[in-house]
Amino acid sequence: MAAFEAAVALGYRYLETDVHVTADGVLIAFHDDRLDRVTDGHGAVAELDWAEVRRARVDGREPIVEFGELLVAFPEARINVDPKHDAAVRPLIAAVRDARAAERVCIGSFSDARVAEIREAFGPAICTALGPWEIAALRAAAWGARPFLGRLRRRPGRCVQIPQRGRWGLPLVEPRLIAAAHELGLPVHVWTVNGAAEMARLLDLGVDGIFSDVPGVLKAVLTDRGEWHPSPGQSASGADG
Structure with a gap:
């Protein structure tokens, strides 16, 4: 707790x-x-x-x-x-x-x-979040298999939550995949990221959320970028997220 x-x-x-x-x-x-x-x-x-x-x-x-x-x-x-x-x-x-x-x-x-x-x-x-099959379909769509986008539009998943690499070390968090997800209106969340430089790199790529074991580091990165937004009921100078 x-x-x-x-x-x-x-x-x-x-x-x-x-x-x-x-x-x-x-x-x-x-x-x-x-x-x-x-x-x-x-x-x-x-x-x-x-x-x-x-x-x-x-x-x-x-x-x-x-x-x-x-x-x-x-x-x-x-x-x-x-x-x-x-x-x-x-x-x-x-x-x-x-x-x-x-x-x-x-x-x-x-x-x-x-x-x-x-x-x-x-x-x-x-x-x-999208399940494993849906993630595979999204990756296929990102690399040119456009019919998968139509299938995914009919699925109820509301976000994409992925590690940086999938099976066999294949990279998942790539500009093409992020663009395909955004075309579907799906935010992309990446886990688990604990280094400040890597957090910044992923945010530069366009990911929408990051899972981290070091929330203080993530807050500092977001604050430096001007992307740390006040929570409801908190002032802009207070703790926010």
């Missing part, structure tokens, strides 16, 4: 998290499949009950939180979510419905099936 609080304090109104589900069905905001790397706990999240997971501390200090707590704690924030496994999809749908938060959540996934399940549950009420 502390990382989200720090980002909001900086002025960000867009947050990002992955979600996993515990053995007893509790949806948690956490990146890894296992507790071992970043907490003092051990074991696979999917094999542990919530009572065990909640005892773990990130960096020895911060407890892991339920995803629903984030929706309640930051009612003004928009939250980008990646359900990391199929088992997390139904609990995610339930959490978003319980909080009536569909209009401020965007779902992205490496799985076409997970994206499809979210779309089936919410219809146009929720934002989804």
